[in-house]
Amino acid sequence: MSKKAIVSLLILSMIAVACATEEAVEEVAVEEEHDHSDESTLDEVIERGFLKCGISTGATGFSEQADDGSFGGFDVDFCYAVAAAVFGDYSKVEFKQLTSAERFTSLAAGEVDVLFRNTTWTQSRDTELGNDFGPTTYFDGQQLLGRKADGITESSTLADIDGLRVCTNAGTTTEKNITEGAGLAGATIELVTVEAFAEAVDKFIAGECDIITTDGSALVGRRAVNDALNDWVIFPTSPISKEPLGPTYRSNDSEWADVVNWTVYATIIADEYGVTSANVDSVDTDALPELGRLFGANDGELQTKMGLSADAFYNVIKQVGNYDQIYSRNLNPLGLFREGGANDRWTNGGLIYAPPAR
Amino acid sequence: MNLEFKKSIAWMRENLFSSIPSSILTVATSFFVLGFFRGLFGFAMASDKDWLSVLNNMQLYMVQAYPEEDFIRVWISVGLALVFAGMSIGLWKSTEESSLSEVFSKFLRVSLAFLFFTVVAPTFSSVTDNDGIIQTEESFPMETRLQLLIPSAILVVVFFVLKNLKLNYKFNKSDLLCFYLAIPIVLMWIIKLPTIQLDSSNQRIFPDPLMPIADTTKTPWTIIFGLFLAFYFIGSRFKDSKNIKRTMSISWVLLPLFIFSWIFKKPEIDLPTILGQDIPIFIGIFLIGALTITFINNPVVEKYFSIYLGVLIAITGIALFISVPILLKSALLLLVLFTIVIPAVSSSTKGKRNLIIVWGVSLFTLSVLIRGGSSDTQIIVQQQSIFGGFSLTWLLAIFGTYVSFPLGVLLALGRNSKLPIVRLVCTGIIELTRSVPYITWLFFASVTMAVFLPEGVNFELVVRVLMVTAFFSGAYFAENIRGGLQSIPKGQYEAADAIGMSPFQKTSLIVMPQALRAIIPTLVSSAITAFKDSSLVTIIGLIDFLTIGKVIIGTQSIPVNFVGHDRENLLFIAFFYWIFTFTLSRRSMKVEKRLGLGER
Structure with a gap:
């Protein structure tokens, strides 16, 4: 009798639990929908008190973690810049180190507010995956790296790698690009895929592959580190693919998109005027009205209408620096320079260009 | 001396060169082993390796971004663990002794090994240059080798002589262990390590100057070692007290929980919540349990006990899935577990009083741990979790084993249960968890689980991972334990029945001890697997x-450029994991020996 009683009670309790969970799940679903449609990410971020920024687990010069646990790099600095714009304090940011496999899931699930994770802006990512892309902060392109000893020169093309072993990391666009490109150039290659770029370099050094290929910035960095400026060649001069890297956020949230975009633009405009974190306090805002508007010297209504404080972009420049400072601090030590490249100012023939602050 | 030499020749002839095939095997194996060591040394000493990339990042390895101003908490955690270790070594002080000559023979073996490695280490190692041509370079020149060879040879001779003096002073083995532990502490104050120095323009100065180990490292270690010794002596004072021993065993179980929920985490304590929520829940649940214990022998209570238990289970089941404080959920769960065992253990008045004390203490401990575990942390780090690096690995390994082992026991018992529903549910859980890869479960924790949790319940990613890990290794533990259960002869059950034991007594006193004893090797290998598998969390x-x-x-370029130095770090990691797993397996072998396993 007693056992039967327990069993029936157990069944009853399970039914009750099942009902309770079902209800709870429904409520969660409703709640989530509510979250995403009505509230802008900007309000969420302000309410939370800090920014959640998705960065790479490790990309030399772009997102690094130093030996004391602090973060630095080109992408990281833009996270700091957004935090400085929203809170007036660059340190109010929580980094989430994401692998390339989970970056978009993480963004869609709301675990990060914005991705600065050297992510290439492509059509499918923009349209199918529910992301929107901000202004490109770094114009990269896929290139190849070979040895002079193997007869590779800077004028080599994809046709010259016929019969060579090419190493690249698996599952990225680089793999697709090189297969496509080599096929078009009529070169038969033996593709060796590895999990991480560092492994590809190790294989290249050990002689297990003749060519490695990935974004040009990474190749230049590795060549400088290995002290191989005279032995290793990066080719072709114009990259085999376009890799515009910039911020990514959830689509249909233009209020938040504006904040991220104009933070990037503010660093570019400041660079155009030569305003750095060192001289931002001595800027004559009467003589330079655009900077006056941008830094909120008068009433700063351009910023307050965005939901930011009037001096939001002043804080960005003061605390983080302008585009040139961010670039040279992180990428110059790796041998990546702006001069003459795509990342130069538009006035010097580069592509770094910002709409006017009016 | 001559005799010993002859003895060893005889041993070699008997064991290594007994026949032609055996001689060939001996030579071939030693050739392979030697080649392996030479390769490893050559790899480690090549000039393109920067071992400072390991040394300089020790802080990152251990605690990742844990802020420096709170490091005292890390030291307290480590210190507490070592103080407990000292106390336990004292309490369970070995009665064995070894003589001075045995100690010297140990030292002799270490210095012989050092001498051997110095002799066999290769002079040249190969480095691939930028043109892809393999170059040989002199990485271990003769002068360096001689500088190491002469002192180690002297040490070998000294220890050999000392050993053969046949000094017969006896030392307790536990005392000796403390002495051995003192050696690295002393070394810490003597040795100097190459240190990275940056000039004014943040460029690294070569060559790296040799500097003594930083005070911030050696001072805490020395203090901790002092406390370790002090508690070792306190422990050896009380080695006859059974109560202290029992308290110590339980404290070992609670220590990691306390470290992770309070010391390391630094929870934000909000007094109104404690007064208005925690204390009422504690008092209420405590009273229910205490009253049940007191009146369990009352005929009315006895009559309706099974219904009461069923209602309690139902309430707990519902409470788990609605939005109530997590303390209430876990306290109810504990209450159910306690209520199940009450009829089996409380019959006499004294037994009841003891049980009430045990009930109060365990509920209090649970409340304290839950309060710490569920509160927000005050530690500010610029990343998602305060756990990173070794602290995360350790957290996952310890909690993985802690939660999954009891869970495994319950699941195994449930699978053998006579009640069809319990059996079905347990079998279902085990088969479902085991048939899906661990990585899939991790993705489930990272992405899908939020949908399954009730409204307002939002666990941190680490906690979600801990939950799936507990179930995953719990399922494996359960199957191991079930194997152990099946090895118990039927006669044992029947004998327990014959002397009138309750099912609870039969399981806890007769079946489980024998079953667990039989499967210690499998359990240890499961624990080792859990420890190593924790590295899979990187994908989420x-x-x-x-x-x-x-x-x-491998991607650090600021402030010091370590780009591309991933291989030496991987070697270090392999070594580090090996130390832990090797220690674990050695310890378990000792336990097996003590329990006389494999002697049946």
């Missing part, structure tokens, strides 16, 4: 010990 964005070395350090 948690940065564990392996990821630090594999990804993060």
Whole structure:
């Protein structure tokens, strides 16, 4: 009798639990929908008190973690810049180190507010995956790296790698690009895929592959580190693919998109005027009205209408620096320079260009 | 001396060169082993390796971004563990002794090994240059070798002589262990290590100057070692007290929980919540349990006990899935577990009083741990979790084993249960968890689980991972334990029945002890697997010990450029994991020996 009683009670309790969970799940679903449609990410971020920024687990010069646990790099600095714009304090940011496999899931699930994770802006990512892309902060392109000893020169093309072993990391666009490109150039290659770029370099050094290929910035960095400026060649001069890297956020949230975009633009405009974190306090805002508007010297209504404080972009420049400072601090030590490249100012023939602050 | 030499020749002839095939095997194996060591040394000493990338990043390896101003908490955690270790070594002080000559023979073996490695280490190692041509370079020149060879040879001779003096002073083995532990502490004050120095323009100065180990490292270690010794002596004072021993065993179980929920975490304590929520829940649940214990022998209570238990289970089941404080959920769960065992253990008045004390203490401990565990942390780090690097690996390994082992026991018992529903549910859980890869479960924790949790319940990623890990290794533990259960002869059950034991007594006193004893090797290998598998969390964005070395350090360019130094870090990580797993397996072998396993 007693056992039967327990069993029936157990069944009853399970039914009750099942009902309770079902209800709870429904409520969660409703709640989530509510979250995403009505509230802008900007309000969420302000309410939370800090920014959640998705960065790479490790990309030399772009997102690094130093030996004391602090973060630095080109992408990281833009996270700091957004935090400085929203809170007036660059340190109010929580980094989430994401692998390339989970970056978009993480963004869609709301675990990060914005991705600065050297992510290439492509059509499918923009349209199918529910992301929107901000202004490109770094114009990269896929290139190849070979040895002079193997007869590779800077004028080599994809046709010259016929019969060579090419190493690249698996599952990225680089793999697709090189297969496509080599096929078009009529070169038969033996593709060796590895999990991480560092492994590809190790294989290249050990002689297990003749060519490695990935974004040009990474190749230049590795060549400088290995002290191989005279032995290793990066080719072709114009990259085999376009890799515009910039911020990514959830689509249909233009209020938040504006904040991220104009933070990037503010660093570019400041660079155009030569305003750095060192001289931002001595800027004559009467003589330079655009900077006056941008830094909120008068009433700063351009910023307050965005939901930011009037001096939001002043804080960005003061605390983080302008585009040139961010670039040279992180990428110059790796041998990546702006001069003459795509990342130069538009006035010097580069592509770094910002709409006017009016 | 001559006799010993002859003895060893005889031993070699008998064991290594007994026949032609055996001689060939001996030579071939030693050739392979030697080649392996030479390769490893050559790899480690080549000039393109920067071992400072390991040394300089020790802080990152251990605690990742844990803020420096709170490091005292890390030291307290480590210190507490070592103080407990000292106390336990004292309490369970070995009665064995070894003589001075045995100690010297140990030292002799170490210095012989050092001498051997110095002799066989290769002079040249190969480095691939930028043109892809393999160059040989002199990485271990003769002068260096001689500088090491002469002192180690002298040490070998000294220890050999000392050993053969046949000094017969006896030392307690536990005392000796403390002495051995003192050696690294003393070395810490003597040795100097190459240190990275930056000039004014943040360029690294070569060559790296030799500096003594930083005070911030050696002072805490020395203090901790002092406390370790002090508690060792306190422990050896009380080695006859059974109560202290029992308290110590339980404290060992609670220590990691306390460290992770209070010391390391630094929870934000909000007094109104404690007064208005925690204390009422504690008092209420405590009273229910205490009253049940007191009146269990009352005929009315006895009559309706099964219904009461069923209602309690139902309430707990519902409470688990609605939005109530997590303390209430876990306290109810504990209450159910307690209520199930009450009829079996409380019959006499004294037994009841003891049980009430046990009930109160365990409920209090649970409340304290839950309060710490569920509160927000005050530690500010610029990343998602305060756990990273080794602290995360350790957290996952310890909690994985802690939660999954009892869970495994319950599941195994449930699978053998006579009640069809319990059997069905347990079998279902085990088969479902085991048939899906661990990585899939991790993705489930990272992405899908939020949908399954009730409204308002939102666990941190680390906690979600701990939950799936507990179930995953719990299922494996359950199957291991079930294997152990099946090895118990039927006669044992029947004998327990014959002397009138209750099912609870039969399981806890007769079946389980024998079943667990039989499967210690499998359990240890499961624990080792859990420890190593914790590195898989890297795919869902948690940065564990392996990821630090594999990804993060290999991409550092600021402030010191370690780009591309991932291989030496991987070697270090392998060595580090090996130390832990090897220690674990050695310890378990000792336990097996003590329990006389394999002697049946």
